[in-house]
Amino acid sequence: MAWDICIHGDGITGNTLALLLAQQRLRVGLVGSAKSAASTDVRAYALNAASRQTLQSLGAWPEAADNTSSNTQHTTPVTAVQRMQVWGDDGGQISFDARSLGQDALSWIVDVPVLEHTLHQAVAAQPLIERTTSLGPAKLHVVCEGKASALRTQLGVEFEAWPYPHHALATRLHSEQGHGGVARQWFSGGDILALLPMDGAQGHMVGVVWSTSPAQAAQFAAGEPQALAEHLSAMSHHTLGQLTPLAPAAVWPLQRAQARQWTGRSALGTWVLAGDAAHTLHPLAGQGLNLGLADVARLAALLKARDFWRPLDDARLLRRYERERKAATLALVGGTDGLQWLFSQHSSPWAQVRNWGLNQVNQTLPLKQWLAKQAMNL
Numbered sequence: 507m508a509w510d511i512c513i514h515g516d517g518i519t520g521n522t523l524a525l526l527l528a529q530q531r532l533r534v535g536l537v538g539s540a541k542s543a544a545s546t547d548v549r550a551y552a553l554n555a556a557s558r559q560t561l562q563s564l565g566a567w568p569e570a571a572d573n574t575s576s577n578t579q580h581t582t583p584v585t586a587v588q589r590m591q592v593w594g595d596d597g598g599q600i601s602f603d604a605r606s607l608g609q610d611a612l613s614w615i616v617d618v619p620v621l622e623h624t625l626h627q628a629v630a631a632q633p634l635i636e637r638t639t640s641l642g643p644a645k646l647h648v649v650c651e652g653k654a655s656a657l658r659t660q661l662g663v664e665f666e667a668w669p670y671p672h673h674a675l676a677t678r679l680h681s682e683q684g685h686g687g688v689a690r691q692w693f694s695g696g697d698i699l700a701l702l703p704m705d706g707a708q709g710h711m712v713g714v715v716w717s718t719s720p721a722q723a724a725q726f727a728a729g730e731p732q733a734l735a736e737h738l739s740a741m742s743h744h745t746l747g748q749l750t751p752l753a754p755a756a757v758w759p760l761q762r763a764q765a766r767q768w769t770g771r772s773a774l775g776t777w778v779l780a781g782d783a784a785h786t787l788h789p790l791a792g793q794g795l796n797l798g799l800a801d802v803a804r805l806a807a808l809l810k811a812r813d814f815w816r817p818l819d820d821a822r823l824l825r826r827y828e829r830e831r832k833a834a835t836l837a838l839v840g841g842t843d844g845l846q847w848l849f850s851q852h853s854s855p856w857a858q859v860r861n862w863g864l865n866q867v868n869q870t871l872p873l874k875q876w877l878a879k880q881a882m883n884l
């Protein structure tokens with residue numbers, strides 16, 4: 507089949523874009539690596555309302571999945587977050603409540619292997635998408651290869667990266683007390699710990715993202731899972747009682763990064779970047795994939811709404827995509843980075859300022875509502 511668009515990279519962003527374009531009757535080549543289908547990712551992603559809507563429109567929201575992915579250890583792949591509670595390191599606190607914002611949920615915690623499995627099934631059922639391991643000619647090439655994209659390097663695109671002095675450790679734990687659909691986050695001595703509710707509102711499973719020094723992350727990931735669970739029980743002040751291990755831990759280096767150029771022409775043809783290939787940020791706000799899904803939703807919408815005489819590789823259209831998505835990404839990256847920086851300062855004036863700030867925002871309802879809506883992409 508001759509392709510209209512070739513997507514490089516078959517992660518969540520690439521699969522979603524392929525489905526969005528096939529809905530427009532475009533023929534899509536989806537270039538992936540030849541790895542086996544079953545994912546062993548221990549992470550659970552916080553996805554916002556916009557991401558959920560995109561995936562639902564494609565029939566790829568895991569709620570309705572048959573849940574046969576071999577790596578899942580539970581039966582409810584999506585958990586609505588009713589409340590979020592954040593603790594500073596010196597008495598500061600802030601909480602957000604879905605009901606008081608007039609929403610069903612603040613976000614949804616989604617089991618990553620189940621989401622990947624659901625997307626793969628949807629792609630397999632779409633005759634206009636051809637899965638392949640080698641690229642071919644197309645009017646437009648979309649690079650969705652993630653943060654270490656080889657094609658982006660080949661295209662000569664500068665990728666400015668600022669590594670954080672932290673790595674992220676992710677795992678899954680059983681909590682003695684039910685999480686009650688509450689996402690909890692602690693800022694503590696420069697570290698950030700998030701316990702995300704999984705396995706439904708009544709669940710006792712939490713997805714862990716712990717941002718800490720590379721040495722500490724490596725030591726705990728290689729050590730006894732019980733020792734890690736005990737450390738995190740103490741770090742979370744036993745808010746959910748005793749935590750016990752459910753899965754091995756995995757570690758990711760963290761960086762903020764942004765491609766200078768998101769679209770251009772080369773010997774390959776016209777190209778455009780999306781997802782982590784274009785930008786990465788700290789996972790403390792749980793926004794990386796939300797940004798990637800917003801990229802591909804916007805790109806697909808612009809292509810769909812183009813004047814009938816504009817080709818798929820129309821430079822004006824692609825520059826508009828670049829402009830809009832760069833601006834949205836920068837706004838979010840700035841806020842996330844500022845928070846990470848503020849909580850990594852060890853001197854006492856900073857500790858007072860950040861904890862005072864959390865309490866002030868908590869008491870200022872309009873500002874708090876605005877912040878929550880930004881994070882929810884409403």
Ligand SMILES: Cc1cc2nc3c(=O)[nH]c(=O)nc-3n(C[C@H](O)[C@H](O)[C@H](O)COP(=O)(O)OP(=O)(O)OC[C@H]3O[C@@H](n4cnc5c(N)ncnc54)[C@H](O)[C@@H]3O)c2cc1C
Binds near residue numbers: 553
């Ligand atoms: C610990 C942690 C927690 C996170 N939590 C959240 C969260 O709660 N919410 C959220 O929104 N985001 C979260 N993120 C961010 C999220 O993981 C990324 O933003 C997201 O995975 C990016 O998706 P992607 O498809 O753009 O890239 P990737 O997931 O990196 O996928 C790229 C794909 O391209 C393939 N590929 C690469 N090179 C080639 C090649 N040369 N040829 C063919 N295929 C290739 C890869 O095999 C892969 O399948 C988190 C990140 C971390 C590290």
